[in-house]
Amino acid sequence: MKGKHPEAADRLAPAVTRRTVLGSAGLLAAPAIARAQGAGRPIKIGFVNPRTGPLAAFGEADAFVQENLAKTLAEGIRIGGRTHPVQILARDSQSSSSRAAEVASELILRDKVDLLTAASTPDTVNPVADQAEVNEVPCVTTNCPWQPYFFGRRGDPAKGFEWTYHFFWGLEDVIAAFTDLWSKAETNKVVGGLFPNDADGNAWGDAKLGLPPALAQKGYRLVDTGRFQPFSNDFSAQIAAFKAADVQIVTGVLAPPDFATFWSQAGQQGFRPKIATIGKALLFPSAVSSLGDRGQGLTTEIWWSPHHPFRSSLTGQTATELCDAYSKATGKPWTQPIGYEHALFEVALDVLKRAGKLEPEAILGAIRATDLRTIAGPVKWGSGPVKNVAKTPLVAGQWRRVSGGGLDLIVLANPGATEIPIGGTLDLLR
Amino acid sequence: MEWANAIIQGILLGGLYGLFAAGLSLIFGVMRLVNIAHGDLIVLAAYLALVATQTLGLDPLASLLIVVPAMALIGYALQRLLLNRTLGDDLLPPLLVTFGLSIIIQNGLLEIFSADSRRLQAGALETAALPLAGLSIGLLPLLQFGVAVAAIAGLQLLSWRTPLGRAFRATADDPEVARLMGLDNRHVFALAMALSLAIVALAGVFLALRTNFDPAIGPARLIFGFEAVIIGGLGSLWGTLAGGILLGVAQSIGAQIDPGWQILAGHLLFLAVLAIRPQGLFPRLAA
Incomplete structure (x- = not known):
């Protein structure tokens, strides 16, 4: 299922995580009961990726990756004794950097996402990260060599960025x-x-x-x-x-x-x-x-193949198993973005689990402290070429x-x- | 020798641009319609050929036997059912409708075929070459050039030697008078669009043999078609081919000087023609 235009994409995106959406809608309808049972407000993860336009090949696995994680997401995340359901708000960048900035800004200002994520080429990740930086929202991105990400956004290696973090390899x-x-x-x-x-x-x-x-x-x-x-x-x-x-x-x-x-x-x-x-x-x-x-x-x-000796920290799948699941679900051969998109959600959920509180500073602190073995390899900020970049093999x-x-x-x-x-x-x- | 090679490759490339442009030129000449969806229709033809080769096991060139009539049929229906309703004194409504059509085709193809980069495979023909005085001329580009010349010659014959061509020219010159003479404009326009898309089918198959395509590739290739039409002169068929060849040669000479100048050299030629001879090099003679 691919969005044909922004409205359709907006309508279709939540369908991917239908169960969580329905679940959280139920919780919202009865807040008093929900609170009594120890459930918290839904956590919102914004996700921007090109699903239409010239870069659409990078977004082809979106529906599969999110469906594959639906069960994990439905379980929710326990923070401070409460279980919070998780929603992924997926948006189509339409392969355009101005559209990417627009949907990122909507996710931040209208949907009030707790964590912003994006993937695939400087045209997508840079405008999204810039919006996050300006609006002081924690942001994790991947699938773009780190030099165009960092220097393309006029990053200063001595200072780095405050709110935006990235994992991938470099030139x-x-x-x-x-x-x-x-x-x-x-x-x-x-x-x-x-x-x-x-x-x-x-x-x-x-x-x-x-x-x-x-x-x-x-x-x-x-x-x-x-x-x-x-x-x-x-x-x-x-x-x-x-x-x-x-x-x-x-x-x-x-x-x-x-x-x-x-x-x-x-x-x-x-x-x-x-x-x-x-x-x-x-x-x-x-x-x-x-x-x-x-x-x-x-x-x-x-960057990634079925032969990579890594496992998902969420589903326990190996790279081969994830590729096989993709081929079975879609009837198509595996592609490299599948692993990184999966890893992006691994990092996002790991960060939220460790955040302790649903506040931007706490989430940012958890991003900085990340040390996770994902299906795309180990992700750990602090030892990369610049402070906001973690390198993967x-x-x-x-x-x-x-x-x-x-x-x-x-x-x-x-x-x-x-x-x-x-x-x-x-x-x-x- | 390098220069000779550059010029020959440029001429052969010009054949492809001529194919891109001939359909545009034809419908502009007959009904003053600027078809923004032309590039996407080329890609649609490429996908039709892909389906024909994959499901029927046809050779890409043999698939033309199916794709050309299919595209002509689509063209007739498109004009009769949709575009005729937008034609009038104002150029803008048909322009906007074809713009919308372009978006619909791109996303429709994305929905059906996904964003995968595809290609028509022609096996040994893809890399076959004729040695010529120390140069190596690809058979496929040569074939494509030959088809472009033949297509334009065919259109020219049709335009000047047949009753249909007379109807085209009459409607182009004065649609009102043509109607008074008993011509059904709607039918004439639809036939012109059918012919235009038949040539689009040729362009689509040769583009798909030359390089990869995906649903979003149409507009990027279209600009050269428009430039060839303008350089050659609006409404002139041989002029369109000449415009395509000049554009191809300008690009390959530019690339020979510095690859960064390839596209720029073509655009500069285009601008120079617009500045010096805005009616194009070979404008259609007043009837």
């Missing part, structure tokens, strides 16, 4: 994972870079903080033809430059259509690298399988066809995340 982890992956094969170490002129492309291609200095330091030669507009229809110029420089490794961070255009033109124009390690475009199995045989052997960053791996026709993502490089086991060796592209 340094991408660099470490990619170069570790490439070191496992014999190449001429000439890398072709495809960095579009958007938030991700500019961060990855940044001459000081991005891939260029890091690759140079590790002995790779980077052929970077410069920033290009996303949704280009033609990559002939880049392909010609890569061919001229004898590029054997292609990397970059591209939207799926851009990579698909590049990859078929590369085939047509006789450019055949040994390795293609691409961020963003190859996150979703559907995007990889849409490439057909040419999708085999492509490599990418992996990132690895790299390769898409392979498995018997039965499906695709599997095999972990091949795990620098700094050795708890995630390596599942094979790198196959070169042919």
Whole structure:
């Protein structure tokens, strides 16, 4: 069930947690009885994610993740001797940052949420976190590399933010994972870079903080033809430059259509690298399988997979079990956002359980003290690159066809995340 | 050699832009309708082709046999039942209705097909290439260019050599007089939209063979169609193809200088044409 427009999204969102909503409505209708039985007011968690528009793939698992947690939510949370039911107020950002800010502000001012959460790309998490910061509401976000989250909001590493906290990996982890992956094969170490002129492309291609200095330091030669507009229809110029420089490794961070255009033109124009390690475009199995045989052997960053050795602190499910449950419920292959969205609610509920009081300061204190093993890995603020960021592990791996026709993502490089086991060796592209 | 390659790739890309633009040009020429949903209709055609290839096991190119008539039928019904009611002296109502249609199509597709990035697979044809004097020319872009030229030639023939074309031109020139002469404008407009969407079907299938698509991708691709129409001259079919090719070549030359200039070079050409020759390079001759 997906919202078609804001009104529909508003109407549909509570349906996901139907039971809790009905339960709490009953409690509201009879407050005196409820209080006598030790029940408290409902706790409201606001959740903003793109469910429609160009980023909708990130919100595809929303309904499943919340339904999967319905039982846990219905049990409520005990704070100070009272059981509080929990409501998740889910809102669609419509893939727009201004809409994300608008629904965040509504959640804060009209719905008076106790805790605000958001996920998926700087376009969603940054405006939501900014609203939370201004209105002094505790906020936890995920699923966006920490540099665009922190520096994109003009964060000062010395001071940090007061109300807003984030967990995910960063660019340094991408660099470490990619170069570790490439070191496992014999190449001429000439890398072709495809960095579009958007938030991700500019961060990855940044001459000081991005891939260029890091690759140079590790002995790779980077052929970077410069920033290009996303949704280009033609990559002939880049392909010609890569061919001229004898590029054997292609990397970059591209939207799926851009990579698909590049990859078929590369085939047509006789450019055949040994390795293609691409961020963003190859996150979703559907995007990889849409490439057909040419999708085999492509490599990418992996934030989460069924092979991650973590368990949910709420349902006890392993990563494999959660993915299987998703496939069973929806008939579709697993996707990486499922794990992080689940982990976001794990953190949110853990924070509320430890808060002691339903007051913003108490909840904020509980966020700062978080030390939780989630299905996406350990989340603990205080030891990250900046005070508001907790880092979760990132690895790299390769898409392979498995018997039965499906695709599997095999972990091949795990620098700094050795708890995630390596599942094979790198196959070169042919 | 690099430049020759850039120009050839630009020309081939121009064929795709020409396909995007021909349908727009046709309906603007006949009934002064600016179809904002054109890009979403291209994506709708791509999804129809996807369904045809997946359920019937058809080759993507063979799926055109189903998708082209299906889109033409949709076009006829759309014009007859909806858009005809909005046409009048004011350009705004049809514009707003097609804008709404664009949102409905995007969300309808999202509801049915989810946000997954999809593609039509053509197997070996996807990467097949012709070696030509040291250059490598993709077979698929070449085919797509050929189809664009053929489609526009077909439209041109239809427009100038058939009674239907005469009806199109007559209605375009003066709808009132055309009606006095016994033409049913509603039917003529609906046929024009049917033809427009038949070409949209071609554009959709070739776009889906070239790259991935998802329900939200339509508007981003549409702008080049509009630019090709304006550059070529409103209402002129060969001009539209020429506009598409010029746009494609401008983009690939821009990209050859610096990839950041690819899209910008196209927009600059567009602005230059608007500034110097606002009627477009090859405006339709006054009848």
